Structure formats: structure tokens, C-alpha cells
Amino acid sequence: MTVSQTSLGSHEPVLEVKDLTVKYIGDTRSTTAVDRVSFSIGAGEIFGLAGESGCGKSTIANSIMRLLKDPAKIAGGSIRFGGKDVLAMSTEELRRFRWQDVAMVFQSAMNSLNPVLTIGEQITDIYSTHAGYSRKESLHRAGQLLELVRINPSRLKSYPHQLSGGMRQRAVIAMAVALKPSLLILDEPTTALDVVVQQEIMAQIKELQRELGFSVLFITHDMSLMVELSHRMGVMYGGRIVETAKASEIHTNPQHPYTQALMGAFPPLTGPRVPLTGLAEGVKFRNILDLTEVFPGHFVAPSGDSPEITPAVLEGAAQ
Amino acid sequence: MSHSAMPTSTRPTDDTPALEIRGLGKQFPLGGLFSRESVRALHGVDLSLGRGEIVALVGESGSGKSTLARCVARLERPTTGEILLDGVDVLKRDRFQASRAFRAQVQMVFQDPFGSLNPAHRIEHFLRRSLTIHGKTGGSEKETQRRLEELITTVGLQPDMLNSYPHELSGGQRQRVAIARALAVEPEVILADEPTSMLDVSVRIGVLNLMRKLRDDKGISMLYITHDLASARYLADRIAVMFAGEIVEQGESLDLLANPAHPYTQLLVSAVPDPARAGSYDPVRRAELRQAVMASTSCAFEGDPNQACSSEESVRHQVGDPENRHWVRCHLYRPWAGAGGHALAGEPALPADDSEMKVSA
Numbered sequence: 001m002t003v004s005q006t007s008l009g010s011h012e013p014v015l016e017v018k019d020l021t022v023k024y025i026g027d028t029r030s031t032t033a034v035d036r037v038s039f040s041i042g043a044g045e046i047f048g049l050a051g052e053s054g055c056g057k058s059t060i061a062n063s064i065m066r067l068l069k070d071p072a073k074i075a076g077g078s079i080r081f082g083g084k085d086v087l088a089m090s091t092e093e094l095r096r097f098r099w100q101d102v103a104m105v106f107q108s109a110m111n112s113l114n115p116v117l118t119i120g121e122q123i124t125d126i127y128s129t130h131a132g133y134s135r136k137e138s139l140h141r142a143g144q145l146l147e148l149v150r151i152n153p154s155r156l157k158s159y160p161h162q163l164s165g166g167m168r169q170r171a172v173i174a175m176a177v178a179l180k181p182s183l184l185i186l187d188e189p190t191t192a193l194d195v196v197v198q199q200e201i202m203a204q205i206k207e208l209q210r211e212l213g214f215s216v217l218f219i220t221h222d223m224s225l226m227v228e229l230s231h232r233m234g235v236m237y238g239g240r241i242v243e244t245a246k247a248s249e250i251h252t253n254p255q256h257p258y259t260q261a262l263m264g265a266f267p268p269l270t271g272p273r274v275p276l277t278g279l280a281e282g283v284k285f286r287n288i289l290d291l292t293e294v295f296p297g298h299f300v301a302p303s304g305d306s307p308e309i310t311p312a313v314l315e316g317a318a319q
Numbered sequence: 320m321s322h323s324a325m326p327t328s329t330r331p332t333d334d335t336p337a338l339e340i341r342g343l344g345k346q347f348p349l350g351g352l353f354s355r356e357s358v359r360a361l362h363g364v365d366l367s368l369g370r371g372e373i374v375a376l377v378g379e380s381g382s383g384k385s386t387l388a389r390c391v392a393r394l395e396r397p398t399t400g401e402i403l404l405d406g407v408d409v410l411k412r413d414r415f416q417a418s419r420a421f422r423a424q425v426q427m428v429f430q431d432p433f434g435s436l437n438p439a440h441r442i443e444h445f446l447r448r449s450l451t452i453h454g455k456t457g458g459s460e461k462e463t464q465r466r467l468e469e470l471i472t473t474v475g476l477q478p479d480m481l482n483s484y485p486h487e488l489s490g491g492q493r494q495r496v497a498i499a500r501a502l503a504v505e506p507e508v509i510l511a512d513e514p515t516s517m518l519d520v521s522v523r524i525g526v527l528n529l530m531r532k533l534r535d536d537k538g539i540s541m542l543y544i545t546h547d548l549a550s551a552r553y554l555a556d557r558i559a560v561m562f563a564g565e566i567v568e569q570g571e572s573l574d575l576l577a578n579p580a581h582p583y584t585q586l587l588v589s590a591v592p593d594p595a596r597a598g599s600y601d602p603v604r605r606a607e608l609r610q611a612v613m614a615s616t617s618c619a620f621e622g623d624p625n626q627a628c629s630s631e632e633s634v635r636h637q638v639g640d641p642e643n644r645h646w647v648r649c650h651l652y653r654p655w656a657g658a659g660g661h662a663l664a665g666e667p668a669l670p671a672d673d674s675e676m677k678v679s680a
Contacts, residue, residue, distance in 0.1 A: 053519060194380055194546065196587065196590040199589075199590040199592065221520050222520070222592065224591075228594055248594075264524070265521050265523060267524070269576060269591055269593050270577070273552070276524045276528075277528075278523065278524030278525050279522060279525075
């Protein structure tokens with residue numbers, strides 16, 4: 001953790017997203033899934049995006065990878081990766097950009113392994129396609145890769161169904177870092193796993209990150225997990241970022257009522273039992289304004305003007 | 320009560336527990352018709368649910384908690400054991416399937432509110448049907464309507480939602496409808512199987528609060544099944560920890576999570592993400608706990624005058640103050656040989672012998 005924190009901000013950002021807007025265009029109406037979102041990720045930094053289902057966090061990840069399909073359309077803004085304009089890349093450039101520069105672990109990625117190929121065949125496929133290694137060299141590297149995530153290389157001969165869920169997930173993470181990308185996108189990497197396994201996967205990712213020094217965009221709805229892993233984080237609501245700051249600061253001092261509700265949605269494991277409210281059914285935030293800096297490095301969307309989102313309303317509706 | 324600002328448990332007025340499970344076991348046959356193999360999903364489970372008490376059953380997936388709920392709900396027939404409802408063994412009373420009288424006493428709320436409501440019907444249909452089947456319509460249409468509105472407001476929804484279809488409701492609202500449907504028959508016991516795990520995080524607490532309110536107001540006993548220790552601590556009076564089809568530890572929620580005695584419970588507690596103790600993950604300690612779950616060599620309660628430790632019998636040791644009703648199964652007791660949950664499978668690969676390491680190139 002200390003390694004990456006020292007490098008925080010000392011370099012050019014690896015990824016810079018500016019005013020990104022993504023729309024889902026329908027026949028009669030279109031929906032704005034991501035609305036003028038800006039953030040950047042420094043070298044070796046773990047940046048978390050928190051929010052509930054439907055808030056647009058996965059759409060952002062897919063935009064960065066240029067995986068959006070119709071009816072989704074990037075309607076505005078820019079994504080720059082290491083100085084290159086991602087949105088202007090040609091098909092050939094994209095092919096090299098994906099997996100070599102940016103790799104992604106999808107939600108329940110452990111089910112994305114091909115069931116009729118062995119783990120070894122699937123990993124060597126990456127090396128022969130992207131790096132052009134010989135079969136022998138690829139196999140050797142594939143074995144090393146599995147060792148990196150603490151799976152016995154003898155498992156190269158196993159089929160996915162012969163591995164436990166946690167092992168499969170680790171294999172997928174190993175495949176993601178195979179080509180030493182400078183950015184790893186993790187979209188809810190542990191949602192389908194049990195808590196004990198989840199924590200080990202997260203520890204593994206942290207260890208890999210320290211070893212290989214890549215940056216991470218970490219997407220989840222689990223605030224406790226996110227605060228534990230990330231250096232900096234952004235909280236999304238309805239396609240907008242409502243708050244962004246250092247993870248520890250969001251944990252101790254959340255400013256936006258939505259962030260406060262999210263933090264309050266996770267009961268603590270220690271201390272007295274106190275009643276929590278979470279977010280009441282039906283409370284909506286509308287017309288979220290641009291972020292303003294309230295403390296150094298702590299940006300919040302102003303919420304005071306709108307009467308429907310004052311804390312009093314939140315409490316009243318919770319009854 | 321001094322520890323909290325909210326009422327924890329309404330003490331049972333009657334000594335007979337609302338629900339008592341004794342020595343429940345369930346085996347699922349494996350293989351073909353003539354195979355004698357079976358999987359032991361539950362073994363010797365004892366659990367009681369006092370009146371107006373919320374007990375959480377925690378454990379990882381595959382530990383048998385849902386099987387237990389399905390057995391109690393009579394969706395699955397247990398191989399051995401007794402299920403006593405108000406002191407009456409329902410397995411003997413209704414031998415083949417659950418009677419309507421039983422359904423009026425025990426209701427279930429399932430994990431998936433998207434799958435448990437038929438999309439073709441309005442909300443009113445689900446609630447009205449429950450009332451009709453169990454003869455709680457009250458005789459007149461006017462009275463039925465009043466009861467429908469009362470039900471829907473009890474779970475915190477607006478009466479005009481009776482005319483909505485399930486797809487018009489959010490996940491949290493749907494789960495509230497599922498709870499209202501369970502309430503319609505005025506049950507004594509509600510079995511809630513992971514009722515919040517498919518809901519958006521910010522509305523989960525609201526559903527938990529609703530469950531607590533129903534307990535406080537109506538005295539309904541609840542079995543809350545979850546893998547989320549933090550929410551179990553928040554909602555339940557007592558927690559039972561399940562591993563490989565057996566209960567390994569049980570006690571008052573706050574005490575159990577503050578002083579977990581069984582290595583499996585310790586494993587679970589240490590795995591809960593908690594920003595307050597970030598970076599506390601210790602792989603060595605984790606490996607020790609795993610080892611201890613499967614084959615402990617020493618018992619922390621050795622010399623306990625009341626009970627002799629044994630690796631064959633599942634001896635229970637009392638932990639701390641008897642008031643906390645906290646007990647742990649002796650660590651020496653070896654889990655069933657086929658046991659080994661996901662939590663134990665996460666073990667990093669041990670260095671294998673070289674012959675196996677060689678990958679055919």
C-alpha cells in the first residue's frame with residue numbers, strides 16, 4: 001500500500017476520463033446512463049467506483065474498454081489512456097490496447113472460462129495471440145502465472161469445472177495480468193464468492209498490484225470492501241459522481257446524503273448496536289450539480305438547495 | 320439492554336419455544352437408483368426459536384443453511400429428527416406433506432423477490448389469495464379491502480400499490496410485498512432465506528428494520544438465514560453458525576461475534592471486510608484456522624469439569640457467562656470426512672512434488 005501511495009500523483013495519470021456521457025438510445029426516448037463523469041487514475045493507484053446497480057459504473061468500465069454495443073452510445077467527453085485518445089482508436093489499435101494496456105475482470109468472470117478447454121490451453125492462447133511466444137514458452141509462462149496467484153501449475157491440465165469458484169476467479173485474474181497491463185479494471189470481482197474466499201482474492205489483487213505496479217479501477221457496491229482496498233474513490237448515483245475523495249476520508253467523513261446513506265447501509269461488526277436507516281424506499285436525487293471541492297482533495301456535489309434530498313426528508317421517509 | 324439504544328429481545332412469555340428442531344438430519348442420495356452413496360447435508364441439528372425471537376443462521380454457501388430452512392418449511396423431507404411447533408412434532412402430525420394449518424403457522428420469505436411474484440398479476444392478487452386460502456378475508460369485501468390496505472401499509476408501502484404489477488416495483492418494494500404476503504396468514508414463525516442479498520445495498524437496512532418492527536409489534540419469531548455476519552449481528556438476538564451441515568457455535572449475537580470460540584467462526588469473522596481493521600489480513604493465521612477446523616489437536620476447554628472432550632462425540636462447551644447462552648462444539652470433534660466448504664478450499668496450493676509440477680510441453 002505504501003509503495004503505491006508514494007507514487008500517487010507524482011506521475012501523469014494513467015487514465016483520464018473527462019465529461020464522459022453515455023446514452024442508451026431508444027426508438028422513442030433515450031436514457032443517459034453516464035452523465036458528464038470525470039476522474040483520473042494515477043500510476044499504481046487503486047481507484048474505486050461505488051454505487052448501486054444501474055448507477056452507470058459498469059457502463060463506464062465498458063466505455064473505457066470500448067466494449068459498448070448498440071443501443072449504448074458515447075455522446076460526449078473524452079477518455080485518454082497514457083496520452084492516447086481511446087475513443088479515436090482504430091480496430092487494430094484497439095486490439096493491442098485491450099489486454100496489453102488495459103485488462104478487465106468481469107462480474108462472475110469465473111463463469112467466463114471456456115468449459116471445454118483446459119486452463120492451460122486458455123492461458124497459452126493469450127500468449128500465442130498477443131505476444132507470439134512458442135507453445136513451449138507459452139506453457140512455461142502460463143505455469144508461472146498460476147504460481148503467481150498461488151495455484152499449483154499442475155492445474156494447467158484441469159478443466160474449469162475441476163476448480164473451485166475461488167480458484168477459477170484467481171485463474172481469471174492471472175489471465176488478466178498475463179501481459180502486464182498498466183490498468184486493471186475489476187468489475188465486482190468477488191460478488192459471486194463467499195466472504196472468506198472474497199477476502200483472499202482481494203489480498204491477492206493487492207499483492208499482485210504491489211508486485212507488478214499496475215493501476216486498478218475497482219467497481220463494487222460493497223462500501224466496506226472498497227474502503228479497505230482503494231486509495232481514492234468516487235460514489236456514483238444516477239450516472240453522476242456525487243462525491244470523490246480519499247477512501248479513508250469518505251469512510252470517516254461522508255458529505256453527500258447519498259454517500260452517508262450508503263455508508264450507513266453496512267452495519268458494523270463491533271461496538272454497540274445502533275439503529276441504521278439506509279436510504280428510504282423511493283428517495284430520489286435529481287439534477288445533481290457539478291462537484292465542488294469542500295476540503296483539499298475532497299469533492300462533493302452540492303445538495304443543499306434541493307428540498308427533496310435534505311437529511312430531514314431522508315429521515316422522515318425512513319419511518 | 321444497556322448496550323444499545325433499541326430494544327433487543329422481547330423475552331418469551333411462554334417457556335415452550337415457538338419452533339424447536341431436534342437432531343435434524345438430511346441426506347441426499349447420490350448416483351443412480353441402486354447407489355448407496357449419499358451426501359450428508361444436515362446432521363444432528365438442534366435449534367430453538369423462542370417466541371418473538373430472531374435467530375440468525377450463518378455460514379458459507381453449501382453449509383446447509385438453506386436445506387435446514389427447506390426442511391423446516393416442509394419443502395424437503397428430513398431423514399431424521401423432529402420439528403416441534405408449539406411443542407407438537409409436525410413431522411408426525413402431517414406425515415406426508417405440510418397441512419394448511421402448518422402453513423398458517425410457518426411462512427417463508429425467499430431470496431429472490433423477482434422470481435417469487437408472478438409477473439402476470441397485480442400486487443393485490445398475491446395478498447388476496449393468501450387471505451382467501453387461509454380464510455382470513457373477514458367475510459365482507461369491505462373488510463377484505465381494509466385488511467389488504469392494512470397489510471400493505473404495515474410493510475411500509477402505499478395502498479395504491481395494490482394495483483401495481485411486480486415489474487413496476489423496485490427490488491426492495493417487491494421483497495416488502497413478499498413479506499406482506501407472508502404476514503397475511505398471521506404466522507407465528509417466518510423463515511427468511513437471504514431476504515436482502517439480492518436487494519440494492521441502500522435499501523437492505525430498510526428491509527431488516529421492517530423485520531425487526533414486525534417482531535416487536537406482532538411477536539413473530541424469525542429464522543434469518545444469511546451469509547452476512549454484520550447484518551446478522553444487526554438484526555438477530557442469537558446467532559447459530561453452521562458448518563458442513565452441523566451447528567458449531569451458538570450464542571447471543573454481540574457476545575458470539577465479540578468472542579468467537581470455534582475456529583470456523585473465527586475464520587468467518589476475520590473475513591468480513593471492515594474498514595476499521597484494514598490490512599489485518601494474515602495468511603498464516605488463516606491457514607492455522609483452516610487446519611484447526613478440520614483437525615484440531617487441542618481443545619481450549621480441556622479440563623472443563625462438566626464435559627470430557629471427545630473427537631467422536633460433539634461435546635458442547637459453554638463460553639463465558641451462561642446468560643449469553645453461548646456454546647461451542649468441542650474443537651476436537653472431527654467434521655465428517657466429506658466436509659470441507661468453500662472457505663477451506665481457498666487454501667493456497669501447497670508445493671507439490673516435482674513429478675506433478677512438470678507440465679507436458
